[in-house]
Amino acid sequence: MxxxxxxxxxxxxxxxxxxxxxxxxxxxxxxxxxxxxxxxxxxxxxxxxxxxxxxxxxxxxxxxxxxxxxxxxxxxxxxxxxxxxxxxxxxxxxxxxxxxxxxxxxxxxxxxxAGSVPLHGAGIDAAGVGLILVGDKWAGKTTAALSLVRSGTAALVSNDDVLLHEVGVGWQMVGGPRSMGVRTSSLGEHRPLLHPAELRAAAGLHPAKRPDKAFLLPGALTALGGAVRATGPAHAVVELVCRPGEPVRHDELSGPQAAGVLRRYLETSADRRRLALVEALGAPAPALTDRTLASLVGSLRFHRFTHPVDGWMDGFLAFVNEHVGFEGTAA
Structure with missing residues (x-):
């Protein structure tokens, strides 16, 4: 048989x-x-x-x-x-x-x-306008990305890591199926407001359960009114900086400042946890050549958005709408 x-x-x-x-x-x-x-x-x-x-x-x-x-x-x-x-x-x-x-x-x-550039950040595409959010831990990348996706017509390309591919004279963002960790303490900052029951329902597919954080698989964003896209063009990079007690401020960055941002948020490995697999594949560590750095700085716009711990999201959405060109994101 x-x-x-x-x-x-x-x-x-x-x-x-x-x-x-x-x-x-x-x-x-x-x-x-x-x-x-x-x-x-x-x-x-x-x-x-x-x-x-x-x-x-x-x-x-x-x-x-x-x-x-x-x-x-x-x-x-x-x-x-x-x-x-x-x-x-x-x-x-x-x-x-x-x-x-x-x-x-x-x-x-x-x-x-093959030449892709990995940045520690979130990629969002709104009707052909591509934005990459970078920043340190607790800078608000996930809160900002979710708010952009839920506030307008934007789609999430990637959370926490994004690959940049050079395409002709420009650059493209490429995402991957990585889950998104949403801190329950941040829900009051989301726009529209994200209620705990909504988050728990959307996070139901992910097996991880933590009292301080919920984990969303990419497709779960549809339950929160958002969308997911595999790729998108890259037009702008915004560095988020959290400064407790300081007012909202935004700055356009010069060429040397933009190069510093790229170097600061370049991922040092293709995967920081599965190093044995990375080593077995025999690929070199990520690097920014002078030519690649010049191409990125010349092709993308760079901004820095400084904000306090609380009450900054409306100002951020208005900033993105005015300076990046995301239609329909103003609160």
């Missing part, structure tokens, strides 16, 4: 020239498709570089999840030469989330090796 082959999906990442042949339990495959859209596309035939991704539930403690909502133990085995990756864990809900983290590492590493 013969048995059929295990179910599999072909998920293509067009901008990276990679297709993942994903094998595993049908429910895990369905969730992975849902979690990675629109960044990965279901296809009938592979194109470009083919990777095999296996999502496997462990026999021991299968179905077990930590009671506190924390991430379960998992194992990842990979062979960069054979282009195979196997991710194993006991939780059906966590398995596709863990799997997509490793696929993102592969995609980002190879894209950076």
């Amino acid at each position: 013969t048995t059929s082959a295990p179910p599999y999906d072909l998920l293509a990442v067009p901008h990276a020239g990679i297709t993942f042949a994903v094998r595993g339990e049908a429910g895990a495959l369905a969730r992975l498709r849902q979690f990675t859209a629109p960044f990965y596309q279901s296809v009938a035939e592979p194109s470009g570089q083919l990777w095999e991704l296996n999502l496997e539930l462990t026999d021991e403690k299968a179905g077990h999840e930590p009671s506190d909502g924390s991430e379960p133990d998992h194992r990842a085995e990979f062979d960069a030469v054979a282009r195979t990756l196997t991710v194993t864990c006991p939780s059906p809900r966590w398995l596709p989330v863990l799997g997509l983290r490793y696929t993102r590492t592969i995609v980002r590493t190879l894209a950076i090796a």
